[in-house]
Amino acid sequence: MTDMRIVALSDTPEIRHALGEILVETVANGGSVSFMHPLSPDAAEAFWERSLAAAARGERIVLGAFAGEHLAGTVTLLLDCPPNQPHRAEVAKLMTRLGDRRRGVARALMRAAENAATERAKTLLVLDTAADGGAAGFYEGLGFTLAGMIPDYALKPHGGLTATMIYWKRLR
Numbered sequence: 001m002t003d004m005r006i007v008a009l010s011d012t013p014e015i016r017h018a019l020g021e022i023l024v025e026t027v028a029n030g031g032s033v034s035f036m037h038p039l040s041p042d043a044a045e046a047f048w049e050r051s052l053a054a055a056a057r058g059e060r061i062v063l064g065a066f067a068g069e070h071l072a073g074t075v076t077l078l079l080d081c082p083p084n085q086p087h088r089a090e091v092a093k094l095m096t097r098l099g100d101r102r103r104g105v106a107r108a109l110m111r112a113a114e115n116a117a118t119e120r121a122k123t124l125l126v127l128d129t130a131a132d133g134g135a136a137g138f139y140e141g142l143g144f145t146l147a148g149m150i151p152d153y154a155l156k157p158h159g160g161l162t163a164t165m166i167y168w169k170r171l172r
């Protein structure tokens with residue numbers, strides 16, 4: 001996608017609404033991002049309100065990819081690790097709007113998340129993704145290593161269990 005801007009998001013009604021739309025759409029289309037379908041817009045926005053409050057406290061960074069005023073995708077970098085893991089961060093809630101997929105939005109978001117992690121002296125990233133319908137191939141393309149798989153870890157948005165795949169990547 002040409003003319004894409006990646007920015008750290010803070011809580012405004014417009015941002016919360018746009019993030020809520022991405023989350024509802026992703027879940028409706030089978031994306032494993034912790035929620036079940038149907039996800040109400042209110043529940044989705046309430047999630048982002050809590051997430052952006054955590055971002056305001058410095059516990060996470062919520063990044064957004066914009067094409068003009070349109071929010072095309074998002075990823076969250078969780079920074080709030082235990083005291084014995086100050087060098088680690090976790091990647092969560094990577095989502096691209098259906099109409100913007102396969103145009104490099106998620107790749108650009110992950111590059112920005114890795115840069116943000118490096119700026120905060122993080123040297124290790126971890127994440128998990130559903131085995132069924134997740135993004136394992138995408139993360140492997142970015143240099144993440146599969147640590148292992150846990151069977152029957154979570155329900156898919158439309159029901160039925162899926163395994164989860166745990167990945168890690170060292171940052172230099």
Ligand SMILES: CC(C)(COP(=O)(O)OP(=O)(O)OC[C@H]1O[C@@H](n2cnc3c(N)ncnc32)[C@H](O)[C@@H]1OP(=O)(O)O)[C@@H](O)C(=O)NCCC(=O)NCCS
Nearest residue numbers: 031094095096101102103104105106107129134135137138
């Ligand atoms: C996974 C997701 C974020 C990818 O978003 P995207 O913006 O379409 O990804 P990009 O266009 O940046 O893709 C970058 C590369 O990864 C590949 N890729 C994208 N999604 C992939 C997937 N699910 N599996 C394997 N490879 C994938 C693309 O083909 C592209 O490769 P290329 O440059 O060689 O063509 C998007 O499909 C999504 O929102 N899925 C639902 C939510 C989800 O599963 N999130 C991950 C939860 S951990």
